[in-house]
Amino acid sequence: MNRAIYARRRTVNGIFLVLSAGSAAIGIIALVLILYALLMNGFGGLSASVFTQDTPAPGSAGGLANAILGSVMMSAVAVVVGTPIGMLAGTYLAEYGRHSWLAFVIRFVNDILLSAPSIIIGLFIYQLLVARMHHFSAWAGMAALSVIVIPVVVRTTENMLLLVPNTLREAAASIGAPRAISIRAVTWRAARAGIVTGVLLAIARISGETAPLLFTALNNQFWSTDPNAPMASLPIVIFQFANSAYEDWHRLAWAGALLITATVLTLSIFARLLESRQR
Amino acid sequence: MVDLALSENLVIPTRAAALKRFGRSDARFRLLTLGAALVVVAIFAGIMVSLVSGSWLALSTFGWGFLTSSVWNPVTEKFGAFAAIYGTLISSALAMIIAVPLGIGIAIFLTELCPRALKRPIGVAIELLAGVPSIIYGIWGLFVFAPYFQVHVEPWLIEVFGNVPYMQDLFAGPPYGIGMFTAALILSIMVLPFISAVTRDVFETVPHLLKEAAYGVGCTTWEVMWRIVLPFARSGVVGGAMLALGRALGETMAVTFVIGNAHHINESLLAPATTISATIANEFSEALGDMYVSSLVALGLILFAITFIVLAVAQIMLKSLERRSGGKSS
Numbered sequence: 352m353n354r355a356i357y358a359r360r361r362t363v364n365g366i367f368l369v370l371s372a373g374s375a376a377i378g379i380i381a382l383v384l385i386l387y388a389l390l391m392n393g394f395g396g397l398s399a400s401v402f403t404q405d406t407p408a409p410g411s412a413g414g415l416a417n418a419i420l421g422s423v424m425m426s427a428v429a430v431v432v433g434t435p436i437g438m439l440a441g442t443y444l445a446e447y448g449r450h451s452w453l454a455f456v457i458r459f460v461n462d463i464l465l466s467a468p469s470i471i472i473g474l475f476i477y478q479l480l481v482a483r484m485h486h487f488s489a490w491a492g493m494a495a496l497s498v499i500v501i502p503v504v505v506r507t508t509e510n511m512l513l514l515v516p517n518t519l520r521e522a523a524a525s526i527g528a529p530r531a532i533s534i535r536a537v538t539w540r541a542a543r544a545g546i547v548t549g550v551l552l553a554i555a556r557i558s559g560e561t562a563p564l565l566f567t568a569l570n571n572q573f574w575s576t577d578p579n580a581p582m583a584s585l586p587i588v589i590f591q592f593a594n595s596a597y598e599d600w601h602r603l604a605w606a607g608a609l610l611i612t613a614t615v616l617t618l619s620i621f622a623r624l625l626e627s628r629q630r
Numbered sequence: 631m632v633d634l635a636l637s638e639n640l641v642i643p644t645r646a647a648a649l650k651r652f653g654r655s656d657a658r659f660r661l662l663t664l665g666a667a668l669v670v671v672a673i674f675a676g677i678m679v680s681l682v683s684g685s686w687l688a689l690s691t692f693g694w695g696f697l698t699s700s701v702w703n704p705v706t707e708k709f710g711a712f713a714a715i716y717g718t719l720i721s722s723a724l725a726m727i728i729a730v731p732l733g734i735g736i737a738i739f740l741t742e743l744c745p746r747a748l749k750r751p752i753g754v755a756i757e758l759l760a761g762v763p764s765i766i767y768g769i770w771g772l773f774v775f776a777p778y779f780q781v782h783v784e785p786w787l788i789e790v791f792g793n794v795p796y797m798q799d800l801f802a803g804p805p806y807g808i809g810m811f812t813a814a815l816i817l818s819i820m821v822l823p824f825i826s827a828v829t830r831d832v833f834e835t836v837p838h839l840l841k842e843a844a845y846g847v848g849c850t851t852w853e854v855m856w857r858i859v860l861p862f863a864r865s866g867v868v869g870g871a872m873l874a875l876g877r878a879l880g881e882t883m884a885v886t887f888v889i890g891n892a893h894h895i896n897e898s899l900l901a902p903a904t905t906i907s908a909t910i911a912n913e914f915s916e917a918l919g920d921m922y923v924s925s926l927v928a929l930g931l932i933l934f935a936i937t938f939i940v941l942a943v944a945q946i947m948l949k950s951l952e953r954r955s956g957g958k959s960s
Contacts, residue, residue, distance in 0.1 A: 360850055360852075360853070361850065363850070363852055364850035364851055364852040364853070367851070367852040367855075368743060368851060368852070370735060371735040371736075371738045371739045371742075371743060372739055372743060373735070374731065374732040374733075374734075374735025374736050374739065375735065375736045375739040375740070375744075375752075377732060378732060378733075378736050378756075378822050378823070378826065379752070379755075381819045381822070382755075382759050382819070382823070384774075385762075385766070385767065385770045385819070388770055388773070388774045389766065389770065392773070435666070436666045436669050437666075438666075439662055439663045439665075439666030439667070440663065440666040440667040440669065440670050442663045442666075443660075443663035443664050443666065443667040444667060446663070447660055447663060447664070448667070453667075454667075456671070457667050457668075457670055457671060459942075459945060460670055460671055460674045461670050462941070462945050463674070463938060463941050463942065463945070464670065464673065464674060466873060466876050466877060466937075466941050466944075467677075467880065467934070467937060467938075467941070468879070468880020468881070468882065468907060468933055468934070468937055469880070469882065470880065470882045470907045470910055470911060470930070470933075471677060471681070471880070471930055471933065471934050471937075472677070474680070474681065474684070474910065474914075474926075474927055474930040475676060475677045475680050475681070477914075478680040478681075478683075478684050478927070479676065479680060487915075498673055501669070501670060501673065502670065505667075505670060529652040529653070529655070529656045530656050530659075530660070531652075531655055531656045531658075531659035531660070532652075532655075534659070535659075552761075555761055556761070558763075559762075559763020559764070559765060559766070560763070561763070561764075561765045561882070561883045562882040562883060562907070562911060565911055565914065565915060566914045566915040569915060586763070586765050586883075589765055589769060590765065590768075590883065590886075593768075593769050593772060593773070593887065594772075594887070601773070604769060605769070605773075608765070608766050608769050611763055611765070611766065612762060612763070612766055615761055615762060615763060616758055616761075616762075619757075619758050619761045620758070623754070623757075623758075
């Protein structure tokens with residue numbers, strides 16, 4: 352009797368261990384398959400002309416230069432606009448607000464925005480800017496991306512500032528430093544690596560964002576630096592080219608996908624290194 | 631202090647004046663941070679206002695019928711959201727059915743079974759993969775997964791379930807490759823790293839003492855997980871799953887490529903379908919006429935409402951766990 356129970360428990364345990372290891376194997380295999388396809392097809396499409404020529408018409412040679420430029424420009428502006436706002440807001444939550452009901456509401460709203468569907472952000476900016484200006488523009492794309500940057504930076508800034516020991520704040524206060532100076536010269540400095548991590552993660556996040564650009568920055572087949580005109584970006588070009596029927600466009604789409612993934616993974620690895628130094 | 635005094639025409643600041651100045655700059659900085667924090671709220675409010683005002687035309691024209699009708703006809707300007715809502719809910723639900731058990735399995739593997747040397751590399755790999763943009767999953771689904779699925783898996787599914795009552799309707803019809811089931815599978819692969827990362831973090835908050843005590847009285851690994859770890863971490867696991875559900879519901883690019891963008895409801899999971907986000911992504915920039923645009927915005931409003939509820943529940947579940955484990959943030 353006792354032995355029967357024992358045997359049953361062991362069998363159940365064995366089945367469960369196999370299932371758990373199996374799910375890990377399934378997950379890893381799926382992800383390896385994706386990376387493998389990405390590397391094989393991506394390197395196949397990668398060449399020097401990808402970086403030097405603009406997006407081609409079907410059938411002719413070309414590259415992704417204008418899309419890369421557009422992605423870099425729009426991401427850069429979005430980060431420059433979004434980072435200070437996010438940092439200051441995160442500072443309010445960690446330093447001034449902490450337990451107030453207002454901070455509670457802001458934190459809640461921020462966490463919702465952090466995971467809200469990015470296509471909704473696109474709709475919002477469309478109504479706010481594109482519909483009023485009556486044309487698609489890189490400005491709108493930049494605005495949409497900044498809206499995505501802000502919650503990411505707020506979340507990491509707050510988390511990192513909360514890791515700064517209170518004794519540092521008390522030490523600053525005890526030598527007579529006013530709150531604002533102690534925040535800027537002591538807590539921000541102590542949390543610097545962590546805050547930079549947040550910015551890197553935000554860049555990683557927006558460099559692959561497609562949905563919010565679809566009807567804000569739209570697309571542009573040519574080299575353009577005019578923020579008042581539609582602008583190409585890597586994700587949009589990938590979307591357009593992959594959905595087309597042309598072989599050479601597919602190759603460029605894979606090359607673009609590889610570029611984005613490489614950028615995102617590099618940024619995340621840097622962010623992790625910085626973060627581990629912070630903690 | 632000498633410099634300051636010089637710059638202010640040699641008026642030596644008294645202690646009180648200095649304190650006053652500090653007080654003012656303090657207040658200014660505080661207001662600045664408060665203003666930035668309010669920007670977050672303003673964005674949120676702006677999203678809601680713009681979605682409601684943008685969808686007003688469609689919602690006031692079609693009324694509640696917008697939610698229940700599955701007609702989507704840009705030519706006659708008759709729009710109903712039901713097919714898109716149905717596709718969104720079903721594809722996400724299927725994705726969660728697949729991804730949650732797998733994700734928990736991976737988390738258990740990482741916390742309890744994995745050799746110590748592999749634990750960190752696999753953990754880091756999963757976290758990195760959680761950050762891979764969804765368009766990558768979309769392009770892989772379109773070019774690699776869907777063609778394979780169409781040739782090797784779908785005919786088999788149709789054959790195997792062909793004579794099983796109920797199931798035969800779910801797996802009926804020609805193998806298109808793209809469709810609801812393909813989209814759900816891609817979604818589940820996409821949220822999998824996410825679920826496993828959150829679940830693993832939650833499992834790590836379970837006190838070692840509890841687990842050791844259970845092992846000490848002779849529990850098997852399964853019993854420790856099922857009776858000790860999972861009950862302890864329940865709200866965190868549910869919160870993590872809800873967070874992943876929120877992502878899946880609003881996911882655009884991974885789905886748009888492989889779902890087929892067909893505005894009708896088909897019993898078969900192999901048939902093309904559509905989701906709210908795929909409809910908006912495919913049609914918005916080419917939509918002509920106020921009613922068409924307004925109907926698409928109304929779809930966005932519905933999506934925002936659904937994800938808001940799901941994400942809010944996720945927040946509450948995760949917060950309650952955080953509080954219990956002593957404010958440790960993940």
